[in-house]
């Protein structure tokens with residue numbers, strides 16, 4: 001959809017972008033984040049030709065935008081900036097309807113669309129359409145800015161720190177609204193921010209920039225788990241992943257090689273294995289390593305005949321979690337089902353390992369120990 005190929009931008013001797021390669025897919029929300037002056041706004045402005053690259057190419061839908069008509073290009077790209085860029089002497093309705101008007105839509109069509117957009121951003125059209133920007137709160141102005149960017153239903157929307165001037169509560173609210181809007185409309189959005197929380201919340205992918213280069217371009221989950229660079233780790237905040245526990249998956253904390261065997265073993269053999277490994281339960285799998293059941297020493301001791309096999313006595317209704325379930329899901333299941341351990345399986349029910357209450361505690365406490373060391 002959008003492709004930057006070795007894009008450089010120099011302002012006289014100031015090398016602001018030093019060869020940026022970036023690809024953004026259709027329907028994706030990509031966040032550009034990085035310290036002040038790293039070139040975020042410059043990158044964004046090049047996408048609608050407010051700034052020309054010194055060298056390199058920018059393609060939109062495979063077309064070199066350098067060769068496209070600027071006005072046409074801009075009318076198909078919505079742009080939201082921090083200070084909303086609303087025209088103060090125009091009403092809310094006229095602000096939103098400006099581009100449709102320039103595109104020569106009929107008055108009726110503009111009015112219908114304006115009403116629709118105001119509703120979309122959670123503002124009562126009857127109440128607000130005739131107000132002027134200075135009669136709105138900061139959050140409301142920002143909503144109008146967003147509505148205006150969506151007015152002509154452009155494929156691409158550029159947003160340069162659209163929420164940064166807002167108080168935290170309003171900002172959160174607008175983030176949620178943008179997120180919901182995006183789930184519905186699936187635009188291609190390039191969103192600039194300073195705020196890592198905002199980036200993690202909104203971005204399908206996040207592009208971390210510094211001094212005119214891209215340090216890492218990845219999904220929020222990958223960034224948190226595998227920061228490719230010391231600066232990235234620092235910028236994200238060490239141990240940030242613990243603020244985002246839904247990104248920690250069962251497979252990240254699983255104990256591999258749990259004590260397991262196949263079902264046609266006798267309970268005598270199973271007891272032997274358990275004693276050797278100092279455990280009081282054993283997982284039972286089939287020849288393909290698919291989880292069949294579980295047996296505890298207590299279950300086994302109820303049987304006098306030691307030739308009985310695990311197949312005869314095992315508990316078949318085992319509570320398990322998928323390797324992709326998050327640590328939050330795992331804790332929930334453990335609490336709901338009142339179990340102290342839980343097998344982890346993959347999508348075809350094959351056993352990957354085990355999570356126990358104590359393995360969870362040790363993962364969690366390692367985390368806190370590490371943090372204390374940092375604090376010292």
Ligand SMILES: Nc1ncnc2c1ncn2[C@@H]1O[C@H](COP(=O)(O)OP(=O)(O)OP(=O)(O)O)[C@@H](O)[C@H]1O
Pocket residue numbers: 011014016034035036037038039040041042043194
């Ligand atoms: N028109 C211009 N002429 C000269 N230098 C410029 C111009 N526009 C931007 N710059 C410089 O380019 C660098 C990158 O600016 P840019 O606005 O892209 O940064 P940014 O990442 O958006 O920063 P911020 O987070 O503060 O908005 C800065 O050093 C800035 O001073």
Ligand SMILES: [Mg+2]
Pocket residue numbers: 040041042160
């Ligand atoms: Mg900027």
